[in-house]
Amino acid sequence: MYRLYLFILVFPLITFSQINDQDILFEINNQPVYAEEFIRVYNKNIELINDESQKDIDNYLELYINYKLKLSDAYLKKLDEKDTYKSELDKYSKQLKSSFLTDKITEEKLILEAYDRTKQEVNVSHILIRIDEGNNDTIKSYNKVLNLRASLLNNNIDSVINTYHNGKDIIIENLGYFSAFKMIYAFENVAYRTRVGEVSMPFRTQFGYHILKVNDKRTSLGEVTVGHIMVSKKKPGAKEKIYSLYDSIAKGSNFESLAKKYSDDKNTSFKGGRLNSFSSGQLNSIEFEDMAFSLNDKNEISSPVETKLGWHIIKLYSKSKLKPIEDMKSILSNKIKRSSRSSIISNSFYQMLLDKYEVNYDNKNLKYFESIINDEYFKNSWLIPDDINENNNLITIGNRTYNFLDFATYISENQRKIKSKNKKNIVFSLYKDFINNSIVEIYKSNLENENKDFKYILKEYKEGLLLFDLMQEKIWNVASKDSIKMKKFYESNKYNYTSFEEDKGEIIGDYQDFLENNWLKKLRKENVIVINKRILKRIKKILENNE
Numbered sequence: 001m002y003r004l005y006l007f008i009l010v011f012p013l014i015t016f017s018q019i020n021d022q023d024i025l026f027e028i029n030n031q032p033v034y035a036e037e038f039i040r041v042y043n044k045n046i047e048l049i050n051d052e053s054q055k056d057i058d059n060y061l062e063l064y065i066n067y068k069l070k071l072s073d074a075y076l077k078k079l080d081e082k083d084t085y086k087s088e089l090d091k092y093s094k095q096l097k098s099s100f101l102t103d104k105i106t107e108e109k110l111i112l113e114a115y116d117r118t119k120q121e122v123n124v125s126h127i128l129i130r131i132d133e134g135n136n137d138t139i140k141s142y143n144k145v146l147n148l149r150a151s152l153l154n155n156n157i158d159s160v161i162n163t164y165h166n167g168k169d170i171i172i173e174n175l176g177y178f179s180a181f182k183m184i185y186a187f188e189n190v191a192y193r194t195r196v197g198e199v200s201m202p203f204r205t206q207f208g209y210h211i212l213k214v215n216d217k218r219t220s221l222g223e224v225t226v227g228h229i230m231v232s233k234k235k236p237g238a239k240e241k242i243y244s245l246y247d248s249i250a251k252g253s254n255f256e257s258l259a260k261k262y263s264d265d266k267n268t269s270f271k272g273g274r275l276n277s278f279s280s281g282q283l284n285s286i287e288f289e290d291m292a293f294s295l296n297d298k299n300e301i302s303s304p305v306e307t308k309l310g311w312h313i314i315k316l317y318s319k320s321k322l323k324p325i326e327d328m329k330s331i332l333s334n335k336i337k338r339s340s341r342s343s344i345i346s347n348s349f350y351q352m353l354l355d356k357y358e359v360n361y362d363n364k365n366l367k368y369f370e371s372i373i374n375d376e377y378f379k380n381s382w383l384i385p386d387d388i389n390e391n392n393n394l395i396t397i398g399n400r401t402y403n404f405l406d407f408a409t410y411i412s413e414n415q416r417k418i419k420s421k422n423k424k425n426i427v428f429s430l431y432k433d434f435i436n437n438s439i440v441e442i443y444k445s446n447l448e449n450e451n452k453d454f455k456y457i458l459k460e461y462k463e464g465l466l467l468f469d470l471m472q473e474k475i476w477n478v479a480s481k482d483s484i485k486m487k488k489f490y491e492s493n494k495y496n497y498t499s500f501e502e503d504k505g506e507i508i509g510d511y512q513d514f515l516e517n518n519w520l521k522k523l524r525k526e527n528v529i530v531i532n533k534r535i536l537k538r539i540k541k542i543l544e545n546n547e
Contacts, residue, residue: 019538026065026531028072035535038064040456042543057540061531067467069523074466077473085465092461097444100454103348110341111332115325117180118332121280122191123216124178125157127164128171130208132419138209145202145209148172152199152213176289178281179220185340187212221280225317226292227255227273232264232310242304242311249301255315264310274317288312295319350436353443359435360396366431369407370423377426382415384408397439410434474519479512486511 023035041064046055079085129145131138148170152160157174165172180188186205191212194200199213229245231238245258256272263269283289291305295316302314322328336342376382390405411430420426448455479486489511490500496510497503 023535025535074470079469106345106348114180114332119220121177121179121218124175124191125213127211130169149211176286181335182281220322221293222321223277223279224292224319225277227315229259229263229313230265230310353439357398369427373423377415475512475515
């Protein structure tokens with residue numbers, strides 16, 4: 001783990017109206033250091049500096065010149081050519097790039113939407129007509145679901161369940177209350193957009209055609225942490241057993257001890273019956289949730305409640321309201337990335353790049369690829385034909401051209417066993433992914449020029465790695481290994497310390513400062529430093545106005 005020795009770069013919310021990105025603040029041996037970079041660093045570090053004298057712009061400039069002198073020395077010693085440096089930088093660069101391959105605006109909108117939905121729970125009844133995802137002959141299924149919708153409009157859900165539900169291709173059920181992330185996103189959208197008492201029009205997902213009726217909406221009940229003792233329905237006398245345990249608790253028996261000994265839920269019994277915290281709609285039992293949320297006082301014990309699994313006694317450990325969005329953002333962001341919502345962010349990012357670059361293609365070329373896909377593709381053993389014309393261009397993105405062989409190679413590398421054998425759909429899907437992946441690779445390869453935030457963060461890390469190696473070589477290792485010179489330093493300054501042994505840590509730190517100061521004096525003598533006073537004056541004006 002590297003301990004970085006660096007200046008932290010920043011992206012302040014100020015307008016560089018009087019500074020452009022080519023304005024040079026100072027040069028070291030004709031190597032420019034730009035004003036914009038200095039302003040960014042100053043604005044970030046100013047909040048971290050306790051020494052008021054260092055907040056003075058002239059003083060801070062001297063510190064920054066020292067920083068750049070050290071970097072210049074690191075490059076002179078070719079520390080940037082070390083294999084360990086290159087490997088560490090490459091690993092970090094790849095990680096950093098991945099965080100920039102997204103649409104932050106769309107992600108933020110989805111976070112806000114998810115939080116708003118988390119604040120409200122919706123109670124839904126649901127009808128599903130199952131059809132295969134790749135099945136395009138859906139008129140019959142659509143008409144069937146329309147008839148069921150008419151029935152639901154004129155009858156209560158229990159009547160519709162009794163008449164039509166078969167548990168196979170027709171699923172009709174009450175789902176109870178749920179909030180964000182419990183259902184697939186398309187279903188969740190319709191549930192939250194449909195008014196209470198209304199029945200939605202049919203909509204399709206990968207599972208088939210759905211309609212839903214919104215029975216109620218309520219403010220979120222928050223989150224509970226409970227424990228339970230369960231007696232399985234499969235056991236004879238389950239009801240009598242649970243009431244016997246309930247009586248034991250009422251007489252003073254320890255809930256957790258009984259859970260460990262008697263509960264049939266082996267996932268929780270060893271923990272005294274304790275469950276992970278949950279919100280409404282997270283469990284697959286309306287009865288259990290309703291009882292858990294009806295408890296109000298810590299350590300309160302419920303009366304026995306029956307679910308499809310068996311009989312339960314529930315104990316409340318804690319109950320909390322929904323957290324503020326600031327505390328939820330990270331959790332919601334991770335949930336979004338693990339859900340189907342992530343494709344919305346990806347597609348938005350792809351579209352942003354398609355709008356940015358000039359992309360030229362002709363979909364007529366896809367017929368050729370439909371013709372060369374054979375049964376071997378569906379066995380994951382398809383090979384690129386020997387006679388493919390690699391001179392035929394398929395797509396042009398900016399000044400980069402991709403030919404038939406490029407796409408055929410992509411098809412070969414991404415073949416998989418799938419049920420659908422619709423070659424047209426398969427080729428078009430692969431073609432779309434190929435364009436998206438290609439345009440992302442172009443963007444990634446030029447990311448330092450495309451995105452200033454990325455450029456400065458990567459620059460910070462590059463320089464931090466270099467300075468770590470340099471400081472280790474020039475200062476830290478020298479101070480720790482050269483005990484004779486450090487003793488000599490102590491003898492010259494012993495009036496500042498109690499004794500060498502008692503103040504050894506402080507002496508090492510002071511000796512490192514002594515070595516660094518001498519080294520910087522040497523660097524200033526050996527290098528030519530030229531400051532642009534006119535640009536410095538402008539910087540002072542900008543920074544003073546920004547205070």
